[in-house]
Amino acid sequence: MSLDLSLRRIPARPPMAGLPKGPASQDAITGSRVMHVTLPLDKPISDAKVLTGRQTPLAAHELLFVEIVSEAGHRGLGFSYTLRAGGSALYGIGCELAPILQGQDPNDIGRLWERLAWQSISLGRGGAAYQAICAFDVALWDMKARRADLPLAKLLGAHRDSCRIYNSSGQFLQASVADMKTAAETSMQKGIGGIKMKVGQPDGQEDLKRIDALRTHLPDAIALMIDANQQWDRAYALQFGRIVDDIGLAFIEEPLDAWDFEGHADLARALATPVATGEMLTSPQEHFRLIGLGGCDISQADAPRIGGITPFLKVMAMAEASQVQLAPHMVMELHLHLAAAFPTEPWVEHFEFYDPLFNEHNEIRDGRMHVSDRPGLGLSLSGRALDLIVASQKFGDFHDA
Numbered sequence: 001m002s003l004d005l006s007l008r009r010i011p012a013r014p015p016m017a018g019l020p021k022g023p024a025s026q027d028a029i030t031g032s033r034v035m036h037v038t039l040p041l042d043k044p045i046s047d048a049k050v051l052t053g054r055q056t057p058l059a060a061h062e063l064l065f066v067e068i069v070s071e072a073g074h075r076g077l078g079f080s081y082t083l084r085a086g087g088s089a090l091y092g093i094g095c096e097l098a099p100i101l102q103g104q105d106p107n108d109i110g111r112l113w114e115r116l117a118w119q120s121i122s123l124g125r126g127g128a129a130y131q132a133i134c135a136f137d138v139a140l141w142d143m144k145a146r147r148a149d150l151p152l153a154k155l156l157g158a159h160r161d162s163c164r165i166y167n168s169s170g171q172f173l174q175a176s177v178a179d180m181k182t183a184a185e186t187s188m189q190k191g192i193g194g195i196k197m198k199v200g201q202p203d204g205q206e207d208l209k210r211i212d213a214l215r216t217h218l219p220d221a222i223a224l225m226i227d228a229n230q231q232w233d234r235a236y237a238l239q240f241g242r243i244v245d246d247i248g249l250a251f252i253e254e255p256l257d258a259w260d261f262e263g264h265a266d267l268a269r270a271l272a273t274p275v276a277t278g279e280m281l282t283s284p285q286e287h288f289r290l291i292g293l294g295g296c297d298i299s300q301a302d303a304p305r306i307g308g309i310t311p312f313l314k315v316m317a318m319a320e321a322s323q324v325q326l327a328p329h330m331v332m333e334l335h336l337h338l339a340a341a342f343p344t345e346p347w348v349e350h351f352e353f354y355d356p357l358f359n360e361h362n363e364i365r366d367g368r369m370h371v372s373d374r375p376g377l378g379l380s381l382s383g384r385a386l387d388l389i390v391a392s393q394k395f396g397d398f399h400d401a
């Protein structure tokens with residue numbers, strides 16, 4: 001039987017990728033530079049994943065930097081990172097994506113983010129593709145805020161000019177209790193208001209001893225958090241959580257496998273201590289599912305891991321609507337601005353790792369990190385960062401500042 005099409009009609013579909021270049025078009029990207037930076041750590045550090053034999057100690061950070069320039073003379077700097085594996089992959093994907101942005105209006109961040117995501121969709125909706133896209137997305141937001149001559153937090157709509165900050169870097173599992181106390185002292189002298197320590201060792205009694213030693217050492221006003229880095233099972237996490245449930249921890253982080261959303265939800269319901277997780281998730285969709293299932297009291301979304309600022313704002317909106325708090329994972333240089341734009345008081349995680357990479361540093365005092373008055377992220381690459389470039393490629397008409 002032949003199909004009679006004479007009376008059948010279907011409407012034409014609107015263009016899915018939008019129609020740029022209307023009268024509202026403001027500017028055009030004329031050039032970009034993609035850089036792979038390897039930042040070695042002074043001393044390798046270990047969390048519970050190392051002690052359970054699942055990972056090697058962390059010895060370096062791999063960063064993808066992207067700088068963009070526009071016809072109107074604006075500039076943007078963005079970055080992303082990975083740990084242990086994937087530095088070269090992010091750089092390779094970055095070099096493949098950069099030409100897509102040539103000639104595009106840098107203000108159309110939503111459209112450009114989608115464009116980059118579809119270009120790399122063979123890699124999946126998340127993972128390395130989104131981590132590479134982050135560097136472009138952050139550069140676009142940085143350019144937009146600089147164009148407006150506003151700090152990024154102000155462009156987004158800030159709720160505050162500073163955020164509570166806690167330090168994590170001195171409290172890894174290779175550190176002795178004496179080392180931990182010394183590191184905590186240094187943090188407090190810098191004006192940091194909380195300390196997060198690693199737990200999740202094979203011997204839980206050792207974890208309890210270290211918690212006891214640090215909690216009794218710290219002044220009451222200094223918040224304490226613990227991070228098990230996904231190394232407990234559901235029953236063990238509940239046992240451990242009940243033992244420490246009345247000592248006033250600010251949160252228990254990643255007690256379970258990062259993708260065990262139901263297990264995290266059960267634990268969050270069972271414990272008085274807030275459960276924090278989400279740093280490992282690699283897309284906003286995973287965060288929507290985690291939050292939708294009640295899997296965290298505190299979202300630890302990591303903008304570089306989920307594709308940058310554009311998807312992070314969607315996660316923030318869902319967290320707000322679900323009465324979930326915010327404590328973004330690492331990368332304080334970026335997350336300070338995003339956390340400042342979250343309605344309820346967040347925590348920002350302080351690591352010194354990236355201090356050598358930038359010429360500028362945000363002021364810390366009275367337990368808080370302050371957004372500066374510099375436009376955009378307020379960051380420029382240091383001479384040390386340029387020395388650490390292991391690969392770099394320019395696209396279009398890129399020129400140094």
Ligand SMILES: [Mg+2]
Nearest residue numbers: 227253254279
């Ligand atoms: Mg963690």
